[in-house]
Each structure stands twice: as C-alpha cells, then as structure tokens.
Amino acid sequence: MQSNSQSQQPLFEAPEPEKEEAQFLTIGALAKLCDVTVRTLRYYEEMDLIGPVKRSSGKYRLYNHHSLKRINAVLALQGLNFSLDEILKVLGPYSKSRNFTKEEQIAQTRDSLSQQKHFIHDKITQLTTLNADIEHRLDLLDKVCSPCLDTDPHASCSETCSFLEVHN
Structure with a gap:
C-alpha cells in the first residue's frame, strides 16, 4: 500500500x-x-x-x-x-574498507576499536609517566630553591644563585 x-x-x-x-x-x-x-x-x-x-x-x-x-x-x-600515521593504523585504510560485507565491516570495526583502546591505554601510560616526572621535578625545584627563598623571599634567581643549573 x-x-x-x-x-x-x-x-x-x-x-x-x-x-x-x-x-x-x-x-x-x-x-x-x-x-x-x-x-x-x-x-x-x-x-x-x-x-x-x-x-x-x-x-x-x-x-x-x-x-x-x-x-x-x-x-x-x-x-x-x-599522528595521522597512527590513526591510519588504527582505523585502517579507507579504500580497503569499502568492499567488505556487513559482517566483515562489524569485525573490522571491532578490531579497530580494540586497537584504538590499546593505543589510548599506551598514551595514558606515557602521559602518566610524564606527569609523574614533572611532579618529581617540581618537588626537586621546591627543595633546591628553598635556600634562595629562605635567604631573600623577594629575590629572583639570577646569575648569583648557586642552584642556577636547576632552573635551566
């Protein structure tokens, strides 16, 4: 009808x-x-x-x-x-995805999502490590520079600072 x-x-x-x-x-x-x-x-x-x-x-x-x-x-x-190269690895080339059956597309999508999850997990691990390194450096900077601040709270670290190498 x-x-x-x-x-x-x-x-x-x-x-x-x-x-x-x-x-x-x-x-x-x-x-x-x-x-x-x-x-x-x-x-x-x-x-x-x-x-x-x-x-x-x-x-x-x-x-x-x-x-x-x-x-x-x-x-x-x-x-x-x-990077775009990493994205290409994760998503796969577009040209190869066009000739798949519906079932193959679902399997490919599942594989692609699993790869994305793996890449993201790796990135999170890298960023967590980087964040811990930055926190460590900040702690060291606070400890090393405390003599400068204890001596003169308004002083800026200059060429006379004995801890100048830490600042650079």
Missing part, C-alpha cells in the same frame, strides 16, 4: 539524480560540518583515511553519514595527539 507522501518513490522506478544526491554531502558541506578545511579533507583522502562514497553527475565528491563518523574519529584521535 502506498501512502500519499511525496518522499516515497514508486516501486521499480529509479530515484531522480537530484533527490539521490541530496542524501549526500559535498566536500565543502562536510568540511563545514566537521569544522575543518576542504584542504584538510583532501589531505585525509590522499592519506586514504577517508574517501568519497560516490561522485555526483557533475563529478563532485559526495560523502555520507559514515564519512562524517570516520572524520570525527580521525579528529578525536588527533585530539589525543595521535
């Missing part, structure tokens, strides 16, 4: 190209949604992080909501200080 809705296509009739293309985003629209430049998206495409889902009748790159999700994943990983 067919409703009176104009958005529903009659059976066995191909959708009009304009309506079909309206489901997709141009690279400019996608860049605006992601708050990045078109050049950034083209660079991601060169690295095989993303790619157009199809081309319009005018040969423009067209993207869908999966493209938006993938770009958001790239941006999130960059926010965690992952």
Whole structure:
C-alpha cells in the first residue's frame, strides 16, 4: 500500500539524480560540518583515511553519514595527539574498507576499536609517566630553591644563585 507522501518513490522506478544526491554531502558541506578545511579533507583522502562514497553527475565528491563518523574519529584521535600515521593504523585504510560485507565491516570495526583502546591505554601510560616526572621535578625545584627563598623571599634567581643549573 502506498501512502500519499511525496518522499516515497514508486516501486521499480529509479530515484531522480537530484533527490539521490541530496542524501549526500559535498566536500565543502562536510568540511563545514566537521569544522575543518576542504584542504584538510583532501589531505585525509590522499592519506586514504577517508574517501568519497560516490561522485555526483557533475563529478563532485559526495560523502555520507559514515564519512562524517570516520572524520570525527580521525579528529578525536588527533585530539589525543595521535599522528595521522597512527590513526591510519588504527582505523585502517579507507579504500580497503569499502568492499567488505556487513559482517566483515562489524569485525573490522571491532578490531579497530580494540586497537584504538590499546593505543589510548599506551598514551595514558606515557602521559602518566610524564606527569609523574614533572611532579618529581617540581618537588626537586621546591627543595633546591628553598635556600634562595629562605635567604631573600623577594629575590629572583639570577646569575648569583648557586642552584642556577636547576632552573635551566
């Protein structure tokens, strides 16, 4: 039974190209949604992080909501200080992901998320170690510089400070 809705296509009739293309985003629209430049998206495409889902009748790159999700994943990983090469290892190349069955895509997504979790765990470990090192250095600085402050609370460590090497 067919409703009176104009958005529903009659059976066995191909959708009009304009309506079909309206489901997709141009690279400019996608860049605006992601708050990045078109050049950034083209660079991601060169690295095989993303790619157009199809081309319009005018040969423009067209993207869908999966493209938006993938770009958001790239941006999130960059926010965690992952390099683009590391992100490519985690997400896998875009070109290889296009020919998978639904089950293979789910398995690939599961593997990708596991890799992301592993990379994030490693980054957390590195940052925790770095944070502990900074805390240690601050403690040492407080202990070493206390003679300067005890002698003259308004003094700034200058060339006469016997602990100058600690400050540099």
